[in-house]
Amino acid sequence: MLKNTITGILILSCSGCVLLEKKDPIPVIDPADAEVPVLLMPTATAISAAECAGDMELPVELSRKFTAVSDPELLAQSIGDANEGKLCQGQVYVAKQNTQVMLFRGWNASNPASEFGEWWALKSPRGQIAQYRSDYQICYQWSPLDKMTLCSLKAGAKVVIGTGQSATCSSYLDYPSSAKKQVYLVNANADLFDCSSYNAEFNWTPIISN
Template sequence: MRVLCKTSCVCLLLVLVGACANLNPDLAGSAANSACAGDVIQPPAGLVEVIDTELRHAAEGQPGKGKLCKAKVFMAQMPVAVYRVWDSSRAYSVYGSWWSLAYPAGSRESYQKAEAICPEWSALDRVTVCNIKVGARVVIGPGQSMDCANDLSYKPSPENQVYIPNDSRNNQVFVENCSAGAPWPNPAP
């Protein structure tokens, strides 16, 4: 009886191992493709981590849908500079939700790829620098993958972005002391 039990256990184990070996490789690959490419950075001085699950969820996105791959929420204890590249043909977009902690560098195409910005969303021709208002809550994290029009897609990015829940149409703007939008990328001399 004991030998039969051991034999049955071994057979069951072999069946389970065999079933695992036949998993659909597309399913296994999609889990790897949806992994985040980076971690949430240490924020600059003036930002302190807080818990705000609702705001964090608003900033995180599913694979292929953009937003942040993973994130943490921070509250400004002092003004912190943020940078936004936007479309001058859409003046209302100057105070949008997506910002960075560093002045944008490189070409428009490299910036689009690093920040997962679909070309159809914005001409990306101006840059504005603002300060996060003291007391405002923002979300920071690496970018999620994005599927754009014309079969263009961007992989998850290790570049951290800053989500600020601005809604200028409803007078909810959490940045201040903003510069006038300068041409971007910088015109050649």
């Protein structure tokens, strides 16, 4: 699943076209965006899309940095059944040239090999750890989240971006599906560069009773 500092966020979206009697003004298009039109391909879901939390639209700042493509096999790898984790719904994208996309991953310091795993976030981990686990369906037995790595995504890299599937961690802990966008990246070692790693530290916040 996924993972403090830095800014630069990202994601993508696209809308269907509607014919209007009155034409809208023609927008100015960045040459980098004119190479390939961003059209959403059909998405795959483990269950009905209506049962997945959130939507498939990317933030505006990210939508211009990706091109939607079709890769049913890669998409299927990222989709999980209910209570299994992974994605509930997703879309395959390719990172455009001349853009900067930052990805974040929280991982397990006792397992160095987990630094470049398959699951990443588009935002830096913040706030309560328990809430972060719930947002990204990260069971306690999967990772203590005591390390974070921040990397840039290479142009041409193929990823799946979608919302999280529900996960069952134990007989007393379940995470529901989440609207938070996650990134599935199969070849993290090859598709990421300029990485920085960070240690988690204790930071206790007083509990205010109402």
